Amino acid sequence: MRFVPTALGDACVVELDRLEDERGFFARTFCREEFAAHGLQADFVQCNVSFNAKRATLRGMHYQAPPYGEAKLVRCTHGAIFDVIVDIRPDSPTRGQWFGVELSADNHRMLYVPEGCAHGFQTLEDGSEVFYQMSQQFRPGAARGVRWNDPAFGIAWPLTDPVVSARDAAYPDFTP
Numbered sequence: 001m002r003f004v005p006t007a008l009g010d011a012c013v014v015e016l017d018r019l020e021d022e023r024g025f026f027a028r029t030f031c032r033e034e035f036a037a038h039g040l041q042a043d044f045v046q047c048n049v050s051f052n053a054k055r056a057t058l059r060g061m062h063y064q065a066p067p068y069g070e071a072k073l074v075r076c077t078h079g080a081i082f083d084v085i086v087d088i089r090p091d092s093p094t095r096g097q098w099f100g101v102e103l104s105a106d107n108h109r110m111l112y113v114p115e116g117c118a119h120g121f122q123t124l125e126d127g128s129e130v131f132y133q134m135s136q137q138f139r140p141g142a143a144r145g146v147r148w149n150d151p152a153f154g155i156a157w158p159l160t161d162p163v164v165s166a167r168d169a170a171y172p173d174f175t176p
Contacts, residue, residue, distance in 0.1 A: 060120010
């Protein structure tokens with residue numbers, strides 16, 4: 001695996017080292033020792049899948065409040081998404097900044113989302129499926145979010161007129 005840094009500190013894109021032959025390829029998608037060696041959360045306790053029937057579906061921007069903050073390792077296993085992190089960590093030098101990257105079944109990239117960052121994505125194809133590894137169990141009482149189109153962030157979503165749930169549309173603007 002290759003850990004490609006982003007402008008958001010310990011957030012990174014994880015690219016696979018593929019061993020290819022006439023059959024296809026093999027690649028490791030997670031190694032506790034390699035993640036720990038890069039200073040990343042290496043203990044995942046829950047895995048989730050999100051199936052999205054329609055292109056332009058937007059889910060986010062979600063996080064869990066302390067002490068249940070969660071790191072995520074996100075991969076698109078079918079279709080394609082534009083995956084976004086917003087740094088909302090109080091003492092971070094990149095607080096309020098965002099990073100986005102295309103994850104797809106074809107490019108096999110993953111995005112490591114550090115604890116304390118809000119996360120969301122927009123589907124670029126019908127039938128996109130997203131697989132998450134989580135460092136914390138979901139705790140409904142700790143679930144939080146910020147508005148996906150908050151002007152404080154200025155996220156450049158690739159598709160206009162997204163399909164957004166009522167809950168995600170109702171999240172408040174970010175308060176620095």
